Amino acid sequence: MTATIHQLGAARTPSLQPMLNLVAPEMNRVNAVILDRMQSEIPLIPELAGHLIAGGGKRMRPMLTLACARLLDYPGDRHHKLAAAVEFIHTATLLHDDVVDGSDMRRGKTAANLIFGNPAAVLVGDFLFSRSFELMVEDGSLKVLKILSNASAVIAEGEVNQLTAQRQISTSQEKYLDIIGSKTAALFAAACRIAAVVAERPEVDELALDAYGRNLGIAFQLVDDAIDYVSDGVTMGKDAGDDFRDGKVTLPVILAHSRGDVDEKHFWHNAMLGHRVSADDLAYATSLLRKYNAIDDTLERARHYGQRAIDALGPFPASAAKDALVEAVEFAIARAY
């Protein structure tokens, strides 16, 4: 008998479909909780929340909670409420992010803050965040509460850190990794880890799922940051070059800057300060990213973290759930191609 060796780079195009199929009936339950618990006597709250929540999105994080619970053969339903809580935290973060960034688009639609105004987006984000804690309290696990309240604080720290790094071309790759580890990977890690808590598995399983989620989250964000320079606005639901115009110093920029000559370094410096934001500037930036292999190398690093995510699943026996979790990693990376 030979073991299945899960490795990135399989011939066929990876898909999220196996994971979607695996959790479809349970995701309906989670969606019902989400719809039920975003209600309020104040009509603006479900209106605004619904714009974003009903407005698509892959429900990646709650899906991970469900798939990880399936990996552990958890037979209960506590994780439905908790998966909804995770999605509420994510939605609150998106609402506040759009206010912070002054975004025009989110998931291919006009961003909520542009339709409903920044004040409403801030306050409804606060409501969803509070509601997520109410859901956790109803579940009653202090361990889950600890994991998710910590993740929330880490996310906010990561967002503030990103804000202070914005327009700073001197941002190091290490700081960039810190930022995405906090703002993106912390919630991926928590979403996976809580499945082990509700399934009452030993800490070693908690940590394995935490590592799976964390590495997947980092890979996911690295790919997002690469795609931002190659997107056509339809696939991503946002325009190519958003990060460039916002002066977000992501890994592709850090690599091209650090490998560039004096003039090129000067260009990146000015571009991140917002002095080079025309279509021509973006085209030049893209040519520099190509010249220094910055997109490919960013994706190579994404594959590194993707492989770590897959290897973190090593302790768990083969199953359809495991295959789906592996393919989710492959899918996250293949999005860029």
Place this chain on the structure above:
Amino acid sequence: MTATIHQLGAARTPSLQPMLNLVAPEMNRVNAVILDRMQSEIPLIPELAGHLIAGGGKRMRPMLTLACARLLDYPGDRHHKLAAAVEFIHTATLLHDDVVDGSDMRRGKTAANLIFGNPAAVLVGDFLFSRSFELMVEDGSLKVLKILSNASAVIAEGEVNQLTAQRQISTSQEKYLDIIGSKTAALFAAACRIAAVVAERPEVDELALDAYGRNLGIAFQLVDDAIDYVSDGVTMGKDAGDDFRDGKVTLPVILAHSRGDVDEKHFWHNAMLGHRVSADDLAYATSLLRKYNAIDDTLERARHYGQRAIDALGPFPASAAKDALVEAVEFAIARAY
């Protein structure tokens, strides 16, 4: 032996000093928790949080937690962490409020969002909010978590409700009471109630302290809304007429509008829409408030809720703590005179 009858309207000027004295040593402990737990490796977080937290404020809510615990002779120290959590929730709300309102001043200083920018104010608010839940989780009481997560959701609902009522002169006094019951009184109620939880008192005591805090909170906000039309900018740390210019339909306006003739109603309608915001307009508004006794009647209603707060303390035996809690109510109302 005659019982002490606590009634509003005593001859001498009421003061917050007895309560400050009562809890001073414990408040030092709470302040130490606050300072310790607002730290972060991201320097902007303690900088911004410190601007607001160190920048004054009466620490009214954590002080209430401490005073209520003293009322119940609670001998432990769990409430220090929880009082800090309450203050973090309040601070997060203030930071987001200032972004929502576009405020210039807070506690007599330039508002944090004007110095650090709206994005930082939103994100540091999120951080403090998450941190408050981390503090509660460390304490480990699901009951406290339930009370405070519910209060947080209710506060956010109240803020959204207030946003939708803004500039709407048709706002009813009942809706106004709903709004201040949520955005202000819910946290006062929770701050008091959790003292009974940590002291492991029966639910009847929890509810009594909840009622004390809730009625005090309503009285407090009514007085604030009255003061907004008589403030001199020094006493309140904000300018007179802020609510008028922001189109906030508070009880003084609701009363003057509902008692006014057609022309006066028309004036209020336009004023709340932001078409009458000059100094002359404010002076005319103030004359209408006087003509219809709107400020005095607002304060009369504050006294009504104040008396309900005091009467809610009925079940508790006489003590220095009880006297201090009673005088805090008297002080809250006397601020207006």
